[in-house]
Amino acid sequence: xxxxxEQLAQSINFGALSKATELKQRIWFTLGALVIYxxxxxxxxxxxxxxxxxxxxxxxxxxxxGIFDMFAGGALGRMTIFALNIMPYISAAIIMQLMAxxxxxxxxxxxxxxxxxxxxxxxxxxxxVLLAAFQSYGIAVGLENTTGPSGSAxxxxxxxxxxxxxxxxxxxxxxxxxxxxxxxxxxxxxxxSLIIFSGIVANLPLALVSTLELGRTGALSAxxxxxxxxxxxxxxxxxxxxxxxxRRLVVQYPKRQVGNKMFGGEASHLPLKLxxxxxxxxxFASSLLLMPLTVTGFAGGGGPDWLNTVSxxxxxxxxxxxxxxxxxxxxxxxxxxxxVFNPADTADNLKKHGGFIxxxxxxxxxxxxxxxxxxxxxxxxxxxxxxxxxxxxxxxSQYAVPFYFGGTSLLIVVSVTMDTVAQVHSHLLAxxxxxxxxxxxxxxxxxx
Numbered sequence: 286x287x288x289x290x291e292q293l294a295q296s297i298n299f300g301a302l303s304k305a306t307e308l309k310q311r312i313w314f315t316l317g318a319l320v321i322y323x324x325x326x327x328x329x330x331x332x333x334x335x336x337x338x339x340x341x342x343x344x345x346x347x348x349x350x351g352i353f354d355m356f357a358g359g360a361l362g363r364m365t366i367f368a369l370n371i372m373p374y375i376s377a378a379i380i381m382q383l384m385a386x387x388x389x390x391x392x393x394x395x396x397x398x399x400x401x402x403x404x405x406x407x408x409x410x411x412x413x414v415l416l417a418a419f420q421s422y423g424i425a426v427g428l429e430n431t432t433g434p435s436g437s438a439x440x441x442x443x444x445x446x447x448x449x450x451x452x453x454x455x456x457x458x459x460x461x462x463x464x465x466x467x468x469x470x471x472x473x474x475x476x477x478s479l480i481i482f483s484g485i486v487a488n489l490p491l492a493l494v495s496t497l498e499l500g501r502t503g504a505l506s507a508x509x510x511x512x513x514x515x516x517x518x519x520x521x522x523x524x525x526x527x528x529x530x531x532r533r534l535v536v537q538y539p540k541r542q543v544g545n546k547m548f549g550g551e552a553s554h555l556p557l558k559l560x561x562x563x564x565x566x567x568x569f570a571s572s573l574l575l576m577p578l579t580v581t582g583f584a585g586g587g588g589p590d591w592l593n594t595v596s597x598x599x600x601x602x603x604x605x606x607x608x609x610x611x612x613x614x615x616x617x618x619x620x621x622x623x624x625v626f627n628p629a630d631t632a633d634n635l636k637k638h639g640g641f642i643x644x645x646x647x648x649x650x651x652x653x654x655x656x657x658x659x660x661x662x663x664x665x666x667x668x669x670x671x672x673x674x675x676x677x678x679x680x681x682s683q684y685a686v687p688f689y690f691g692g693t694s695l696l697i698v699v700s701v702t703m704d705t706v707a708q709v710h711s712h713l714l715a716x717x718x719x720x721x722x723x724x725x726x727x728x729x730x731x732x733x
Contacts, residue, residue, distance in 0.1 A: 308709065308713065311471065312472075314467075315473045318467060319468075322461065325365065325367045325461075326484070329365055329366075330365060330449075330454065331449050332439055332446045332450070333364050333439065334437070334439070337436055337437065338362075338428075339362070341432075341438055364438075368424070369420055369421065369454050369457065373417040374465070374477065377415075380412060381408060382625065383624060410462065413458065413459070413462055414455065417454065417455040417458040421455050422447060422451050425451065429447075474705040474708045475701070479701060479705070481697060482702070485698055513680070516676075517695070520695055523673070525703065527560060531556045531558050531559060532556075532658060533554040534655070535553075535554060536552065536553050536555050536635060536640045536641070537640065537642075538552070538640050539639055555631070555642075555655075557655075557658060559662050559665060560666040561622045562670075563696075564696045564697050566615075567674045569613065569617045570609075570610055570613035571693060574606060574613065610671075610678065614667060614674060618663055628655040628656040632647070632648060632649070632651040632655060635647065673695070674696075
């Protein structure tokens with residue numbers, strides 16, 4: 286009976302998917318947009334020698350450039366028109382979130398609802414353009430001052446090259462920002478997240494091939510490769526479990542009488558995620574720790590002695606690096622959670638709607654109680670992030686496992702996959718409800 290019921294449920298889901306014309310259009314639009322993005326990651330920027338660039342990038346791929354290239358789907362290593370990817374937009378969005386926490390004007394806009402959200406999004410777009418232009422100019426100057434074994438990566442250095450690089454890379458970021466918004470409106474899921482997701486997933490086969498190549502040459506044993514794959518599956522299952530974990534606070538609403546009828550009195554839940562900070566803490570922690578290594582690499586070892594010493598201590602797998610990595614992940618987990626979740630605002634919203642937590646007085650006591658619960662959840666969430674990111678980091682340092690098997694990439698891939706599946710399910714439910722409403726209207730018309 287149970288197996289038959291499961292088969293029936295699966296057939297209903299597939300049947301609903303086949304009949305959901307709008308959902309199929311959204312899926313095809315999303316796939317088409319991602320194909321356009323992947324094609325753009327192979328269009329080279331003007332004025333770059335690809336052979337020299339590959340030599341230079343292979344020398345610095347272990348630093349922060351390796352992480353950014355992973356997020357860009359290899360576009361940074363090839364220096365294409367999408368070399369900056371969508372990272373300036375993400376940086377601008379994070380800056381706006383931080384400013385909203387300290388600026389009364391932005392905080393007031395945030396509370397205005399849809400109109401305020403549109404204004405904040407517009408400010409985020411302006412910030413994206415400024416950050417992309419600044420980063421593009423920095424990349425152009427850095428390429429002019431960097432040489433490989435075969436010479437300079439720039440064919441004709443100068444003001445014109447810098448201008449074309451700024452226009453090309455900034456235009457590529459603006460296009461990706463627009464493409465991500467189109468995917469969000471007309472496709473399935475969050476377009477910005479899907480763009481990063483597709484960049485990471487596109488390079489997973491190459492990472493797997495390179496890992497198997499290490500096994501063929503004897504650098505890695507066959508047993509260790511099997512262990513690595515099994516560990517990746519277990520880590521993915523663990524991430525899914527922890528990302529779905531939440532603490533539900535019971536919220537009671539009082540009864541009220543309207544005319545001769547009684548309304549309210551029901552109980553609901555206030556869900557608090559175990560990991561409210563998402564993947565921001567590992568990204569920030571990795572970027573800060575790999576910055577000295579990247580600067581030293583570009584300096585060719587000719588920088589100050591203190592910088593070379595710091596870079597040696599902060600190498601992959603070093604005790605100081607691992608300790609600071611864990612510390613920064615924990616710090617950013619607490620810091621970013623305090624930015625995205627405000628217990629005082631949550632308590633005020635409950636009070637405005639007449640809701641209260643049983644045994645806790647509304648107002649400040651409720652805010653303090655929610656803050657206490659969030660602190661305990663963030664402790665567990667930070668420990669989970671540190672564990673997921675630390676284990677692959679040790680494998681990367683000890684066995685030269687590619688970046689794509691790191692904790693940050695797995696977190697992004699699993700989180701985006703879960704969000705996309707949830708979006709598809711919501712569209713299917715909406716389609717089923719529309720079908721039920723149409724059937725009820727037809728039956729009502731026939732009865733009349």
